[in-house]
């Protein structure tokens with residue numbers, strides 16, 4: 001059997017040394033960077049495809065981070081290099097950054113400067129380099145890690161003071177979401193950026209995505225000390241190709257909006273679990289309505305599961321959350337139809353090897369799955385997942401451990 005590939009996180013010193021070295025190579029002729037900033041990827045425990053439905057999500061920050069070394073410029077030029085895109089140096093000027101115009105990986109970076117400017121902040125150009133141990137395109141939010149690292153960097157070099165408290169961080173979240181939606185053109189909800197900027201070590205972030213909430217109302221940090229409970233959160237990057245992801249994601253979002261419109265409500269969050277059957281009846285009985293009904297059922301039941309998961313964790317009953325994870329996966333697979341063969345394979349193999357619960361995480365169609373595992377069972381579960389991939393002739397997956405870690409700083 002192939003031995004499992006572990007995707008280790010870097011120490012802060014290692015990450016900083018890497019980007020300082022790269023900065024020196026690329027932009028060193030003009031001097032040193034102003035500093036180094038970093039932001040984590042995230043893994044969502046439960047609450048999938050709920051953020052854009054004004055629902056609940058429960059992410060934790062990964063120990064895996066994206067590092068940025070940045071030097072402010074006095075003009076509007078932006079020059080970028082990334083160790084993950086060695087052949088794609090990226091350059092623009094800030095006044096050229098606009099929705100529908102800016103493309104490539106630098107859109108995630110320049111988009112943040114654009115969004116901060118749109119929010120009324122003074123932001124100038126910059127030279128920056130990026131390096132990251134967040135798996136790329138694996139549903140663990142390398143995009144938000146990049147945006148959020150840039151956001152705290154620009155906050156710092158321009159003394160905006162936003163990263164200093166949670167309310168300011170909520171403003172940075174808004175800027176990063178606008179960068180991703182409007183400049184990078186990815187219609188994702190706000191969970192990823194909130195997780196990267198507002199999580200805290202040892203905690204999960206219970207995120208309430210209803211619009212108009214104050215920062216205090218929109219996020220609650222729930223102590224999530226798995227080690228004390230003798231548990232480990234295992235993340236499996238399936239490395240599954242996910243073609244069509246963007247189109248499928250937008251379709252799911254559009255279906256939710258369509259259902260809300262038919263029901264005459266602003267968002268699916270307004271449907272209480274006990275009102276679900278009535279709402280489903282109202283959507284009608286033909287084949288198209290059948291699809292909408294299943295999408296709505298996922299969203300409403302997933303929000304309820306997320307609330308219940310958080311309650312169990314708060315009550316010190318984390319060993320009891322497994323069935324909620326399994327139900328979440330079944331709902332995403334059968335009702336929301338965003339799972340993939342590889343994700344189902346991880347879930348089945350992990351549960352078969354004794355995991356307390358397992359589910360796909362992130363947007364789906366590939367990406368990653370998680371399993372909640374007793375510390376003593378990690379090797380067995382990992383071996384079982386690896387063997388399942390070997391038997392199916394699939395590319396070897398990557399394995400990560402995910403103790404709840406620090407936010408962007």
Ligand code: ADP
Nearest residue numbers: 082084105132136137138139140141142143146
């Ligand atoms: P995920 O966020 O799940 O990792 P996305 O498709 O949302 O996947 O984001 C991946 C994209 O983000 C990449 O294609 C690239 O454009 C950009 N990106 C993320 N991290 C980096 C990085 N370190 N260097 C360059 N681009 C990056």
Ligand code: MG
Nearest residue numbers: 141142143144
């Ligand atoms: Mg992303």
